[in-house]
Amino acid sequence: MESKKVSNNMLARTLIYLNYVKSLPQETKNISATKIADALGLGEVSVRKDLAKLSDGGRCKLGYPCQDLIKDIESFLDVESTMKAVLVGRGEMQQLLLDYSGFETAGLEIVAGFDLKCTKKRNCADKTIYPMSKLENFIRTYDIKIGIIMAPEEDAQKVCDILVKLGVEGIWNFTPVHLTVPEHVVLQNEYLALSIAKLRMQMKEKQETR
Amino acid sequence: MESKKVSNNMLARTLIYLNYVKSLPQETKNISATKIADALGLGEVSVRKDLAKLSDGGRCKLGYPCQDLIKDIESFLDVESTMKAVLVGRGEMQQLLLDYSGFETAGLEIVAGFDLKCTKKRNCADKTIYPMSKLENFIRTYDIKIGIIMAPEEDAQKVCDILVKLGVEGIWNFTPVHLTVPEHVVLQNEYLALSIAKLRMQMKEKQETR
DNA sequence: TAGATTGTTAATCGATTAACAATC
DNA sequence: TAGATTGTTAATCGATTAACAATC
Numbered sequence: 183m184e185s186k187k188v189s190n191n192m193l194a195r196t197l198i199y200l201n202y203v204k205s206l207p208q209e210t211k212n213i214s215a216t217k218i219a220d221a222l223g224l225g226e227v228s229v230r231k232d233l234a235k236l237s238d239g240g241r242c243k244l245g246y247p248c249q250d251l252i253k254d255i256e257s258f259l260d261v262e263s264t265m266k267a268v269l270v271g272r273g274e275m276q277q278l279l280l281d282y283s284g285f286e287t288a289g290l291e292i293v294a295g296f297d298l299k300c301t302k303k304r305n306c307a308d309k310t311i312y313p314m315s316k317l318e319n320f321i322r323t324y325d326i327k328i329g330i331i332m333a334p335e336e337d338a339q340k341v342c343d344i345l346v347k348l349g350v351e352g353i354w355n356f357t358p359v360h361l362t363v364p365e366h367v368v369l370q371n372e373y374l375a376l377s378i379a380k381l382r383m384q385m386k387e388k389q390e391t392r
Numbered sequence: 393m394e395s396k397k398v399s400n401n402m403l404a405r406t407l408i409y410l411n412y413v414k415s416l417p418q419e420t421k422n423i424s425a426t427k428i429a430d431a432l433g434l435g436e437v438s439v440r441k442d443l444a445k446l447s448d449g450g451r452c453k454l455g456y457p458c459q460d461l462i463k464d465i466e467s468f469l470d471v472e473s474t475m476k477a478v479l480v481g482r483g484e485m486q487q488l489l490l491d492y493s494g495f496e497t498a499g500l501e502i503v504a505g506f507d508l509k510c511t512k513k514r515n516c517a518d519k520t521i522y523p524m525s526k527l528e529n530f531i532r533t534y535d536i537k538i539g540i541i542m543a544p545e546e547d548a549q550k551v552c553d554i555l556v557k558l559g560v561e562g563i564w565n566f567t568p569v570h571l572t573v574p575e576h577v578v579l580q581n582e583y584l585a586l587s588i589a590k591l592r593m594q595m596k597e598k599q600e601t602r
Numbered sequence: 603t604a605g606a607t608t609g610t611t612a613a614t615c616g617a618t619t620a621a622c623a624a625t626c
Numbered sequence: 627t628a629g630a631t632t633g634t635t636a637a638t639c640g641a642t643t644a645a646c647a648a649t650c
Contacts (some may be wrong), residue, residue, distance in 0.1 A: 189640080189641070190590070191642095192641090193586065193589055193590060194586050197585050198583075201568050201569075201570065202570060205570075214607065215607080216607075221570075222570060225642075227644075228641090228642065228643085230607090230608070231610095231642090233608090234609055234610090240607085240608055240609075241607085241649090242606075242608050242609095242648080242649045243608085243649080243650050244606090244607075244608095245607070259589055260593070265592060265595075284585060285584070285588060287568075287585070288584075288589060289589075289592060290592075351598070351599075352591050352592075352594075354587065354591055357494075358411050358494050358497075360415075360431075360432060368591060368594040368598060370587050370590055372584070372587050373404065373407065374494065374495070375407050375494060375497070375498035376404050377564065377580050378499065379403055379406075379469055379498060379499075380403060380580055381538065381562050381578060381580040382469075382470065383403070384562075385475075385538075385561055385562045385578045386470065388561070388578060399616080401617080402617090424630085425631080426630085426631075437619060437620075438617095438618065438619085440631090441618090441633080443633095444632075444634090451625090451626075451631085452625045452630075452631050452632050453625080453629080454631075454632095455630095455631070455632085
């Protein structure tokens with residue numbers, strides 16, 4: 183399988199397709215690129231091209247069989263296998279992610295939380311939050327590959343270093359800190375401030391053109 | 393002031409510059425595009441071009457005076473004025489955002505939370521979470537322009553409609569639902585599943601090339 | 603056949619990169 | 627002057643869009 187480079191935009195669109203096709207009523211047997219594009223407000227040709235790239239179930243006049251398309255997208259995104267992750271951070275901050283169910287459909291399971299400050303384990307949603315002293319053992323035992331960082335800024339790099347040392351291969355960073363990782367580790371920054379900036383900028387543009 | 397269209401990528405980089413320049417030690421008087429590029433692992437020419445676009449304080453051989461640069465970036469991002477927002481969702485999910493201090497530097501203040509299920513107000517961090525019945529009055533009183541949605545998927549569109557009806561001009565959507573908003577409202581989707589997909593895809597690529 | 607749709611090939615657009623002139 | 631740096635102009639690259647042929 184020649185895995186061509188997937189552009190960021192296409193990856194984003196693909197997730198949106200998956201979500202949309204899954205949300206269609208059961209009785210919908212087929213769906214066309216045209217309809218998807220209309221429903222989601224995307225360019226028709228973009229959608230057609232994306233679908234052609236990730237599935238060959240397209241049939242003239244009919245479109246794609248919904249069930250096949252879902253399978254093809256999931257296989258394209260490789261979300262059939264779930265990766266396990268731990269979440270390291272400060273107490274209050276973790277609640278959201280530990281509780282957010284949307285991750286599992288994206289192939290990520292947050293197994294447990296780790297708290298920088300507390301020394302006693304406690305529960306949150308249906309997950310357990312442990313003190314940092316348990317981290318090493320936990321990662322080794324459950325073979326965790328992804329670490330999520332939600333620590334205060336001043337601790338972020340330290341937490342990152344610990345996770346890398348313990349063998350984590352991917353870091354999902356929610357702090358605004360620019361982390362340094364060795365080359366074999368993948369760093370994904372979740373820059374929430376960027377979304378705010380985008381939102382504000384668009385609102386400003388809209389106001390100006392009125 | 394001719395506000396040229398800013399590309400998404402440049403906007404993202406700009407936030408990173410701001411963060412980086414702010415983190416420099418006090419005694420650093422000047423900073424050059426070259427040094428920023430090196431420190432952040434970005435292309436030198438990109439950085440130079442970005443800085444030229446948002447500031448004219450660049451001096452040959454010296455670079456940019458840090459303080460001026462910070463001011464220029466902040467003015468470019470228009471973060472001097474803070475916009476007020478409310479956060480509507482389910483109890484556990486809100487904790488993170490209500491507690492996250494990083495937003496204020498991006499010009500966003502989450503004033504209060506609203507809970508779809510609870511009927512009694514309570515506190516979280518130093519913010520208050522109200523029942524939905526108080527939403528209308530609150531938005532009107534404080535002239536809230538941004539609504540953040542963290543509701544369960546089935547409630548998302550309903551919450552969105554309510555916010556729009558009450559006069560909100562920007563929606564920051566954390567649910568995976570594809571929301572529909574009228575043309576005068578700006579919708580910013582925070583698609584966390586995309587980050588997971590990116591992270592996983594990169595990790596996969598790295599493993600394959602080993 | 604006509605129409606809806608796919609999928610491909612060519613054209614356009616925008617962003618990044620490369621090359622270079624200007625300046626202190 | 628030499629070197630570091632800025633800022634601009636031209637070249638490259640990639641993604642989107644447009645046009646069109648193929649198919650059921």
